[in-house]
Amino acid sequence: xxxxIQSPRHEVTEMGQEVTLRCKPISGHDYLFWxxxxxxxGLELLIYFNNNVPIDDSGMxxxxxxxxxxxxxxxxxxIQPSEPRDSAVYFCASSTGVPSGANVxxxxxxxxxxxx
Amino acid sequence: AQTVTQSQPEMxxxxxxxxxxxxxxxxxxxxxxLFWYKQPPSRQMILVIRQEAYKQQNATENRFSxxxxxxxxxxxxxISDSQLxxxxxxxxxxxxxxxNEKLTFGTGTRLTIIP
Numbered sequence: 378x379x380x381x382i383q384s385p386r387h388e389v390t391e392m393g394q395e396v397t398l399r400c401k402p403i404s405g406h407d408y409l410f411w412x413x414x415x416x417x418x419g420l421e422l423l424i425y426f427n428n429n430v431p432i433d434d435s436g437m438x439x440x441x442x443x444x445x446x447x448x449x450x451x452x453x454x455x456i457q458p459s460e461p462r463d464s465a466v467y468f469c470a471s472s473t474g475v476p477s478g479a480n481v482x483x484x485x486x487x488x489x490x491x492x493x
Numbered sequence: 494a495q496t497v498t499q500s501q502p503e504m505x506x507x508x509x510x511x512x513x514x515x516x517x518x519x520x521x522x523x524x525x526x527l528f529w530y531k532q533p534p535s536r537q538m539i540l541v542i543r544q545e546a547y548k549q550q551n552a553t554e555n556r557f558s559x560x561x562x563x564x565x566x567x568x569x570x571x572i573s574d575s576q577l578x579x580x581x582x583x584x585x586x587x588x589x590x591x592x593n594e595k596l597t598f599g600t601g602t603r604l605t606i607i608p
Contacts, residue, residue: 410596420584420598433595466536481528482596484538 383485395457398488400469412468459492495520499599506575514570516585527568533581580606
């Protein structure tokens, strides 16, 4: 398996622009997570899906952020409009979410977003 | 709320020596999992080792082992025979076993290997 695939790897944009980050989870994984990593706040969970359904979006910072998972093999995280404080590395991760809770997340390589 | 604390922002160790990274956590749950993730300069988060709270035996993966002290809520990572490729940020993480698939991370420890 190719692992969790994220694109783009790097994104530089100007304040006010729309940003779309993409994620392809590992086939067969029914949980998908979006994390944000910054120096100040570390790794924060933004939202996660189970079987394409958003389960908990309490970590989404504000209405400018939205996430979708139209099918089992694709998810997007959108920021509209973007602001400089959104600059961070955004990680997508997936897991099998087995009932035992052995939540071994497999992470993508991350998308580094810079908003000027 | 569950919290994970890594009190060592940075650590360094001579190549081939042993280093221990500290992690403490706070939870009222009795059944949970603990993890150590490694983040090298490539940014990829890689699972190093995991521990199930109900297991008393400390987990081991090759040169990596943990010292799990449930009563003290402590979960340290020992790296033996340190190698240059071990240089990375190391994150301790926690999740409850049932009913919550969230993973809570510590703030990380940056490990430098001195040749």
